[in-house]
Amino acid sequence: xxxxxxxxxxxxxxxxxxxxxxxxxxxxxxxxxxxxxxxxxxxxxxxxxxxxxxxxxxxxxxxxxxxxxxxxxxxxxxxxxxxxxxxxxxxxxxxxxxxxxxxxxxxxxxxxxxxxxxxxxxxxxxxxxxxxxxxxxxxxxxxxxxxxxxxxxxxxxxxxxxxxxxxxxxxxxxxxxxxxxxxxxxxxxxxxxxxxxxxxxxxxxxxxxxxxxxxxxxxxxxxxxxxxxxxxxxxxxxxxxxxxxxxxxxxxxxxxxxxxxxxxxxxxxxxxxxxxxxxxxxxxxxxxxxxxxxxxxxxxxxxxxxxxxxxxxxxxxxxxxxxxxxxxxxxxxxxxxxxxxxxxxxxxxxxxxxxxxxxxxxxxxxxxxxxxxxxxxxxxxxxxxxxxxxxxxxxxxx
Amino acid sequence: xxxxxxxxxxxxxxxxxxxxxxxxxxxxxxxxxxxxxxxxxxxxxxxxxxxxxxxxxxxxxxxxxxxxxxxxxxxxxxxxxxxxxxxxxxxxxxxxxxxxxxxxxxxxxxxxxxxxxxxxxxxxxxxxxxxxxxxxxxxxxxxxxxxxxxxxxxxxxxxxxxxxxxxxxxxxxxxxxxxxxxxxxxxxxxxxxxxxxxxxxxxxxxxxxxxxxxxxxxxxxxxxxxxxxxxxxxxxxxxxxxxxxxxxxxxxxxxxxxxxxxxxx
Numbered sequence: 001x002x003x004x005x006x007x008x009x010x011x012x013x014x015x016x017x018x019x020x021x022x023x024x025x026x027x028x029x030x031x032x033x034x035x036x037x038x039x040x041x042x043x044x045x046x047x048x049x050x051x052x053x054x055x056x057x058x059x060x061x062x063x064x065x066x067x068x069x070x071x072x073x074x075x076x077x078x079x080x081x082x083x084x085x086x087x088x089x090x091x092x093x094x095x096x097x098x099x100x101x102x103x104x105x106x107x108x109x110x111x112x113x114x115x116x117x118x119x120x121x122x123x124x125x126x127x128x129x130x131x132x133x134x135x136x137x138x139x140x141x142x143x144x145x146x147x148x149x150x151x152x153x154x155x156x157x158x159x160x161x162x163x164x165x166x167x168x169x170x171x172x173x174x175x176x177x178x179x180x181x182x183x184x185x186x187x188x189x190x191x192x193x194x195x196x197x198x199x200x201x202x203x204x205x206x207x208x209x210x211x212x213x214x215x216x217x218x219x220x221x222x223x224x225x226x227x228x229x230x231x232x233x234x235x236x237x238x239x240x241x242x243x244x245x246x247x248x249x250x251x252x253x254x255x256x257x258x259x260x261x262x263x264x265x266x267x268x269x270x271x272x273x274x275x276x277x278x279x280x281x282x283x284x285x286x287x288x289x290x291x292x293x294x295x296x297x298x299x300x301x302x303x304x305x306x307x308x309x310x311x312x313x314x315x316x317x318x319x320x321x322x323x324x325x326x327x328x329x330x331x332x333x334x335x336x337x338x339x340x341x342x343x344x345x346x347x348x349x350x351x352x353x354x355x356x357x358x359x360x361x362x363x364x365x366x367x368x369x370x371x372x373x374x375x376x377x378x379x380x381x382x383x384x385x386x387x388x389x390x391x392x393x394x395x396x397x398x
Numbered sequence: 399x400x401x402x403x404x405x406x407x408x409x410x411x412x413x414x415x416x417x418x419x420x421x422x423x424x425x426x427x428x429x430x431x432x433x434x435x436x437x438x439x440x441x442x443x444x445x446x447x448x449x450x451x452x453x454x455x456x457x458x459x460x461x462x463x464x465x466x467x468x469x470x471x472x473x474x475x476x477x478x479x480x481x482x483x484x485x486x487x488x489x490x491x492x493x494x495x496x497x498x499x500x501x502x503x504x505x506x507x508x509x510x511x512x513x514x515x516x517x518x519x520x521x522x523x524x525x526x527x528x529x530x531x532x533x534x535x536x537x538x539x540x541x542x543x544x545x546x547x548x549x550x551x552x553x554x555x556x557x558x559x560x561x562x563x564x565x566x567x568x569x570x571x572x573x574x575x576x577x578x579x580x581x582x583x584x585x586x587x588x589x590x591x592x593x594x595x596x597x598x599x600x601x602x603x604x605x606x607x608x609x610x611x612x613x614x615x616x617x618x619x620x621x622x623x624x625x626x627x628x629x630x631x632x633x634x635x636x637x638x639x640x641x642x643x644x645x646x647x648x649x650x651x652x653x654x655x656x657x658x659x660x661x662x663x
Contacts, residue, residue, distance in 0.1 A: 030511070031536050031539040031540070031542040031555070032480075032539065033538070033539050036539045036540055036542065036554075037540075039555065040540060040542060040554040040555055043554065043555040043556070043557065044554075044557050047556075047557040047558045048557075055555075057542060057543050057555045057556075059510045059511060059513065059545060060481065060510065060511040061511075085460075085479050085480060089479075089480075089511075114479055115477075117460075117477060
């Protein structure tokens with residue numbers, strides 16, 4: 001295992017530290033709370049000459065992602081960061097980055113979308129981009145935010161993948177929350193990510209390339225089919241990179257992080273920082289004899305449905321916790337619920353546990369252990385009676 | 399909204415309280431922020447003109463400037479995403495032309511992410527008053543470089559000094575076709591109120607750039623001192639257009655011109 005240094009970092013500083021070690025060729029970004037802390041910390045590294053990055057504070061997020069696409073098409077290793085409405089403004093170009101197969105890595109510090117105006121955490125921003133063709137990875141704490149940023153480079157640039165990666169952490173809760181973070185030495189990170197040699201790039205004078213040209217009903221469809229094919233290669237790469245990173249650091253990463261799932265009859269599924277709160281509840285209830293477990297998905301796009309069904313198939317009840325609403329979906333549920341249900345329909349061989357959804361934490365509303373315990377009591381009732389009174393519940397709603 | 403409680407002389411502090419939701423005070427502004435002075439100047443202009451506050455719409459964006467009207471003004475206010483107040487205001491004016499539409503944005507809001515809306519609204523000469531509270535920095539997100547940050551100035555994202563040149567917003571908007579364009583600072587309070595009054599009654603696109611102090615994010619990093627020193631900084635730095643016309647380019651070096659750049663004859 002490589003030597004590591006323990007530092008006190010918040011999630012934003014942890015990502016900035018990872019970016020310093022990655023030393024990307026180009027960073028283009030625009031300030032938005034709570035992401036700003038990443039880029040302004042990084043801009044200090046640029047000013048201090050600690051990185052060789054060309055950094056440009058552009059005039060909007062739309063311009064930021066556009067500059068990233070240009071830089072990546074020109075063969076650079078490219079990173080950016082954003083949140084909420086910033087990601088929403090990038091929209092058009094977010095799709096283009098994925099469609100052009102450019103391995104850009106973007107840190108998203110999850111924040112609620114307007115209106116009403118809100119700067120605090122929920123997942124409505126990155127959930128809106130879940131069909132954009134980007135790989136999406138969610139982090140629970142600053143350590144994971146750091147680790148996932150480094151691994152994201154390897155995943156994005158893998159020759160079987162060549163797709164952009166969004167690496168998420170919860171706004172303020174993780175982004176501004178200082179925790180103990182184990183940081184690799186610079187050389188170890190550089191060795192792990194390696195040199196980036198793009199297979200196709202602009203400015204290769206002897207072999208000129210065209211990016212983003214016309215493709216109508218003749219070839220557009222094939223491009224999209226190839227994109228899906230590339231995404232299907234992602235889970236294997238994520239697992240391989242996670243194992244290699246584990247050998248280096250002692251922190252192994254997979255598609256998801258199960259806790260007390262071996263004999264669980266009740267399972268909670270939740271992304272990001274709330275998984276930490278849920279884990280405390282699981283630990284407490286296990287002592288009381290409740291057969292409960294926790295599944296924290298890490299890779300959200302592409303969704304590892306088959307593997308998740310394999311893990312959840314023997315439980316009686318699944319309580320999904322969604323930090324956003326997929327407005328207009330069945331019963332007003334969240335996106336994670338939809339994915340879990342669709343996975344059972346597709347891979348469950350006609351069998352599925354009862355699956356219910358709980359919307360929580362919108363716009364930064366706190367989620368408390370007592371609320372999760374209350375939810376579990378409802379799940380136990382469903383397990384005992386088989387009766388689901390409501391498909392979608394709300395935790396902490398006034 | 400009722401202005402029946404209005405008391406005091408027009409334009410007085412007492413008089414303008416009627417336009418404010420005082421229950422929302424204290425404001426979100428840092429101590430020494432120029433935006434409070436601009437807020438007072440705008441309300442004084444409205445009060446002195448005896449405009450019907452109930453027929454006014456205030457549109458603001460994201461940034462410290464967004465707070466000047468929302469939620470403090472006891473009027474119709476529309477708080478929009480970053481950069482979009484002029485576009486929202488255009489829609490509101492088209493749907494209800496009898497509204498007196500006032501946009502209040504910052505330099506980050508109007509000149510950067512929303513720069514396109516600014517020049518196109520000016521080009522169309524659409525009747526609205528656009529006030530740009532220019533503090534030369536993104537204040538609310540913690541002090542990053544904007545398109546109006548002077549060359550060499552220190553910000554969170556330019557810790558070794560801004561390498562780029564700033565926009566001259568008045569020249570930009572005048573070039574785009576605005577029919578009233580003026581610039582003053584929050585130090586030049588009487589001429590500022592006069593310019594705001596002209597802008598509010600102008601039958602076309604009126605633009606007023608207001609240089610506003612940000613001691614917290616801009617002043618501190620550029621060693622410009624506290625709130626009062628920053629006001630004196632405007633006094634020192636600004637030069638009336640009429641005077642400037644008689645001066646050489648060398649004498650004008652580092653000065654900011656104030657006055658009316660475009661005005662009806």
